[in-house]
Amino acid sequence: MSLTSTKADGAQIVTVNAERIDAAIAIQFKEDMRSETESGPHRVILDLSAVQFIDSSGLGAIVAAMKQLGGGRRLDLAGPTPMVEKVFRLTRMDTIFNLYGSLNEAVAATKT
Amino acid sequence: MADTFACSFTATELDARSGISLVVKRLRDFNLPEERVGDVQIALAEAVNNVVEHAYSGQATGDVRIRCDLEREQLWIRISDAGPPFPDDQLPAGERADVSGPLEDLPEGGFGWFLIRELTNRIHYERQNGNNQLSLCFELSTLKGS
Numbered sequence: 477m478s479l480t481s482t483k484a485d486g487a488q489i490v491t492v493n494a495e496r497i498d499a500a501i502a503i504q505f506k507e508d509m510r511s512e513t514e515s516g517p518h519r520v521i522l523d524l525s526a527v528q529f530i531d532s533s534g535l536g537a538i539v540a541a542m543k544q545l546g547g548g549r550r551l552d553l554a555g556p557t558p559m560v561e562k563v564f565r566l567t568r569m570d571t572i573f574n575l576y577g578s579l580n581e582a583v584a585a586t587k588t
Numbered sequence: 589m590a591d592t593f594a595c596s597f598t599a600t601e602l603d604a605r606s607g608i609s610l611v612v613k614r615l616r617d618f619n620l621p622e623e624r625v626g627d628v629q630i631a632l633a634e635a636v637n638n639v640v641e642h643a644y645s646g647q648a649t650g651d652v653r654i655r656c657d658l659e660r661e662q663l664w665i666r667i668s669d670a671g672p673p674f675p676d677d678q679l680p681a682g683e684r685a686d687v688s689g690p691l692e693d694l695p696e697g698g699f700g701w702f703l704i705r706e707l708t709n710r711i712h713y714e715r716q717n718g719n720n721q722l723s724l725c726f727e728l729s730t731l732k733g734s
Binding site: 496498499500529531532533535536537539540542543558559562563566567568569571572 | 601602604605623626627629630633634637640641684685687691692694695696697698699700702703706707
C-alpha cells in the first residue's frame, strides 16, 4: 500500500496512491494509516481521488482508520470517484464522514 | 445475441482481485454502461470475498468459478465454489448496518450482503453436487442503488 502524507493549512493530507482499497489490502491500509496519523493535526484529509474501487473491507478499513485517530480528531474524505462515493452512500457512511468533491475543496474548508 | 464467458481462480484475496478485474474487463468489452459495470464489480467482489473468507475457511483453499451470461437486457453472473453450504441453505438477510450509534461503535464490516442485495435485481442460490452456486442477476435497462 502506498500512502503519502503532507500538511496544508493545519490539516494533514494523506493521499492513497492505489487504484483499489479491497480485501487484499484492507488490513495493511489500516496499519499504514495508523503509522501515518499517529500524531499530527486534529484534522486528517484522506485524498481518495486515485481510488477507482472500494469494497466493504476497504470501507471497514477507512472506518477503522477514523476510529483509531481518537482524541476528537477527525477524518475527512476528499475526491471520491463515483463508485467510491456510491459505496459510502449506499451504506449511509456518507452521513458519518465529511465528503468533499476535491482535495482543494477539503483544504479550503479548513480555513473557514 | 448472447455473450458468455467463464473463468476460475484460486480462492485467495490476491487471485480474487485479478479474477474480479478480469471479469470487469470483459464486461466493458460487452459495452455495458460504466455505472452498471461499477455496480456489478461491487456485488461480484462482495460475493467472491465471502467465498475467500468463509467458504474455504478451515479447509484447503479451492477454486472460485465465475460464469457470465449476457442475454438481451439481463446479465447473470454465477459464482461457484466447493466449500460447505450456507447455514440452513439460507443466504444472509443483508440488513443495512446501523451507523446511528456513537463513533466508536461504528461497524467495520457486515456491509457485504447488504451491498449485494442492493445492487442486484435477483439472487438465486442452490447447492448442487457439493458446490455452492450463487447467481446474481442484473437488469441492464434499469439502474439500482442510484
